[in-house]
Amino acid sequence: MTDTKNTGDKTLTASPKTLTLKRPSEPGVVRQSFSHGRTNAVVVEKVKRRILTPAEVKAAAAPPPVAAAPRPVAPTPPAAPPRQEAAPAAAAAAAAAPQAAPRPSASAPAAAPSRPASGSPRPSSPGMVLRTLTNDEMGARAQALAGARVREAEDRKRAEIEARARIIREANEERERLAAEARKREEDARRAHEDETRRRAEAEAAKRLGEEAPAERSAPSPSSSAPPPRRSSPPPSLGAPSRRPSGPETEEPARAPVRRPGGGGPIRPVTPAKPERARVVPTKERSRLTITTATGAGGDERSRSVASYRRRVQRMSGKGSQEPKEKLAREVVVPETITVQELANRMSERAVDVVRLLMKQGVMKKINELIDADTAQLVAEELGHTVRRVAESDVEEGLFDAPDASEVLTTRPPVVTIMGHVDHGKTSLLDAIRHTTVVKGEAGGITQHIGAYQVTTPLGGKVTFIDTPGHAAFTAMRQRGARSTDIVVLVVAADDGVMPQTAEAINHARAAGVPIIVAINKIDKPDAKPERVRSELLQYEIQVESLGGETLEVEVSAKERLNLDKLLELIQLQAELLDLKANPDRPAEGVVIEAKLDRGRGPVATVLVQRGTLRQGDVIVAGAEWGRVRALVDDKGKAVSEAPPSMPVEILGFNGAPEAGDRLAVVENEARAREVAEYRQRQKREQAAARATVRVSGLEEMMSQIKTAGKKEFPLVIKGDVQGSVEAIVQALEKVGNDEVGVRVLLSGAGGVTESDVILAAASNAVVLGFNVRALKDARDAADRTGTEIRYYNIIYDLVDDIKSAMSGMLSPERREDFLGNAEIREIFAVSKVGKIAGCLVTEGVVQKGASVRLIRENVVIHEGKLATLKRFKDDVQEVRAGTECGMSFENYQDMRAGDVIECYRVTEVKRSL
Structure with missing residues (x-):
């Protein structure tokens, strides 16, 4: 057991640092050693030694007050023979002698180290000047002294308590020692008495045999430890007791010889009764005083070690002997990428074994790093497991296009x-059929949204109509409408004929593989020419029935409501030919026609149910968004509880606005919906990152970098009322621009302009565009603080035209040169304070002062600059015409020679536009 002393200066010093006062005693560390390699560190108090004066030694030799306590009296030993009474008294005196010696106490004043008085100055070294203490330092010193006195009082009281406990403990140990010595004396007396009794018995037995035992044989002989051999006559040493030198515990009682009855025969020794041996209590040796014995933590009992307790638990639980268990072969599901730890968990193997196996294969991976599916399969098969490969896209299995039995299908609208x-009258025609006035509420008289309605025909059947915009920017809407439909009604104005968007609609219908019904509208106008429409449709391989073709056609007038019933009959006839059916008793599937972010209702999506029945409370997923259906609203604004096939409804309950065109499906629980949505969000992020980092190589990359190096960008933040309108605006603006300037859309989405949108635009010096939406109050305040411009539009034409004009101002102007005339230098004149002046003859056109000039020598342009001086004789003139001589000088150029030609021209800048 070792201890460590931490020594240091305990004197009070005056220094610029904080005044401190160290205690006279410092803590030390004593390390205790136990069995099984266990150790324990105990903090003890170490007092600094000092040299005691004779007076202090004399004072320390005096017994302390606590030593005057009565000492326990040892019990009186039992009576013993007179010659042994002196031994207990001597032993008691020897035991009491050490007790009389005084023991130094930790609380004794003599043991405290000498300390100078607080008021006495500390002697300083020669040449050292002490600094006078300030009031703060004096206060700190007083506080330190007061704290030191309190700690000394506490230490003194603690030392007195420990001294009392130590004295009581030593008294108890002394009492136990005296009791043990008394028991030893009793045992010695008893053994002596037994020896005396045995000797007397042996002597009497020898007398009865008629032999006198020699006097010297009365004492025990060490050489007679072996038993005597059997003889016919008694041996000379028969009466001598046998004793072994090992002590009284090994003595054997002597066997007295006994004569056989009748006086004849051999003599048999008589064995006396064996006395009972008293149990000797081992005396407790006085151990060394240590911290453990002083605190009572050592104890006589030996505590069980941790290793012993662990072995005992293993024996009790039967885990002591680990028998090799049979290894189970598992089917491990391995995705495209998996971490080492997850692979180990799925195989029920240790991760360190998997890492070791990877290292053998030359793959250095940590447990939290990803490995591909091929590596994971090799590891699993090496460990004896089977592998089932899956892909992340498997989460979408079973969402769409599950086959239905023919017997469960029913007719749908x-x-x-x-x-x-x-402006060919599509919305007007639909209003005439529905008896509504939707067209009156549209900005600019044009349809800029896609709408879905359901009407009842005069024959009693239902028909679902999808109205698409006709503007060139809404190509994506028309494409989605063609993919979601069964029949396309192509509306062509009789007074306008086939136009570009008409041809585009024809292409979309053909790509979707749906039949077309031609509705020739506006036949009520005086300049209507339906035959012109029929003939123009032939250019696009559409031959109507009136011309011998298969395409149905009808002449209608939305304004006069002419032939509307005939149009509905043709639609019903075409539907019967198509034999449209669906299974209503299955989870719903559909397509998102439009989506928006309503401030009061949250994300709202217009969905066309194609299969199954959508009910309130279903868990749905569309694109990267999911939710639970909270409400269903039909096209008339009425809440419904369910939506059968071919019914358009508005859905409330998405956690975010999905994108127009996303497919919708009902899933079994929220966990599945969340998993599908998270997978699609990851796919979108990865695709966006791939588009941002994709690079072409070689000459194409070089040319694209040259084109985009000096390209200016017009940053925009676009917010619209619905997703379809925002998509159309972004696509229209991306087409505006050239190699010098282009649009960069920072953010686009459905909903009002928020404060975060304004902050984003302010950070990038962008313009915020609001299409059919307004900015919130917080957004307006943020725009006023940052100076961000917010522009509102409700017609897509105006928005595109304004952005185009703004981008045109970013174009560098076009420079044009207007030729003025030529002059030939005939002579060079050197004029003081002016420099060289060329005497010229204007040969062509006119030369003007301040115009741009080129100096041409031998058909090579030597200099380009400005004409500084133009003189006619001695007068300055503004221009000189052909055939006239003049003098000219250039700005900052003097190297002119006879025979050079001066070309004079003027540069004009022309503003460019997109």
Whole structure:
């Protein structure tokens, strides 16, 4: 057991640092050693030694007050023979002698180290000047002294308590020692008495045999430890007791010889009764005083070690002997990428074994790093498991296009999409059929949204109509409408004929593989020419029935409501030919026609149910968004509880606005919906990152970098009322621009302009565009603080035109040169304070002062600059015409020679536009 002393200066010093006062005693560390390699560190108090004066030694030799306590009296030993009474008294005196010696106490004043008085100055070294203490330092010193006195009082009281406990403990140990010595004396007396009794018995037995035992044989002989051999006559040493030198515990009682009855025969020794041996209590040796014995933590009992307790638990639980268990072969599901730890968990193997196996294969991976599916399969098969490979896209299995049995299919209403060129009367025709006035509420008289409605025909059947915009920017809407429909009604104005968007609608219908019904509208106008429309449709391989073709056609007038019933009959007839059926008793599937972010209702999506029945409370997923259906609203604004096939409804309950065109499906629980949505969000992020980092190589990359190096960008933040309108605006603006300037959309989405949108635009010096939406109050305040411009539009034409004009101002102007005339230098004149002046003859056109000039020597341009001086004789003139001589000088150029030609021209800048 070792201890460590921490020594240090305990004197009070005056220094610029904080005044401190160290205690006279410092803590030390004593390390205790136990069995099984266990150790324990105990902090003890070490007092600094000092040299005691004779007076202090004399004072320390005096017994302390606590030593005057009565000492316990040892019990009186039992009576013993007179010659042994002196031994207990001597032993008691020897035991009491050490007790009389005084023991130094930790609380004794003599043991405290000498300390100078607080008021006496500390002697300083020669040449050292002490600094006078300030008031703060004096206060700190007083506080330190007061704290030191309190600690000394506490230490003194603690030392007195420990001294009392130590004295009581030593008294108890002394009492036990005296009791042990008394028991030893009793045992010695008893053994002596037994020896005396045995000797007397042996002597009497020898007398009865008629032999006198020699006097010297009365004492025990060490050489007679072996038993005597059997003889016919008694041996000379028969009466001598046998004793072994090992002590009284090994003595054997002597066997007295006994004569056989009748006086004849051999003599048999008589064995006396063996006395009972008293149990000797081992005396407790006085151990060394240590910290453990002083605190009572050592104890006589030996505590069980941790290793012993662990072995005992293993024996009790039967885990002591680990028998090799049979290894189980598992089917491990391995995705495209998996971490080492997850692979180990799925195989029920240790991760360190998997890492070791990877290292053998030359793959250095940590347990939290990803490995590909091929590596994971090799590891699993090496460990004896089977592998089932899966992909992340497997989460979408079973969402769409599950087959239905033919016996469960029922007839469903047809879905009809109205398509055509802008201002050909598509919405007016639909209003006439529905008896509504939707067209009056549209900005600019044009449709900028895609709408879905369901009407009842005069024959009693239902028809679902999808109205698409006709503007060139809404190509994506028309494409989605064509993919979601069963029949396309192509509306063509009789007074306008086939237009570009009409041809585009024809292409979309053909790509979707749906039949077309031609509705020739506006036949009520005086300049209507339906035959012109029929003939123009032939250019696009559409031959109507009136011309011998298969395409149905009808002449209608939305304004006069002419032939509307005939149009509905044709739609019903075409639907019967298509035999449209669906299974209503299955989870719903559909497509998102439009989506928006309503401030009061949250994300709202217009969905066309294609299969199954959508009910309130279903868990749905569309694109990267999911939710639970909270409410269903039909096209008339009425809440419904369910939506059968071919019915358009508005859904409330998405956690975010999905994108227009996303497919919708009902899933079994929220966990599945969340998993599908997270997978699609990851796919979108990865695709965006791939588009941002994709690079072409070689000459194409070099040319693209040259084109985009000096390209200016017009940053925009676009917010619209619905996703379809935002998509159309972004696509229209991306087409605006050239190699010098282009649009960069920082953010686009449905909903009002928020404060975060304004902050983003302010950070990038962008313009915020609001299409059919307004900014919130917080957004307006943020725009005023940052100076961000917010522009509002409700017609897509105006928005595109304004952005185009703003981008045109970013174009560098076009420079044009206007030729003025030529002059030939005939002579060079050197004029003081002016420099060289060229005497010229204007040979062509006119030369003007301040115009741009080129100096041409031998058909090579030597200098380009400005004409500084133009003189006619001695007068300055503004211009000189052909055939006239003049003098000219250039700005900052003097190297002119006879025979050079001066070309004079003027540069004009022309503003460019997109």
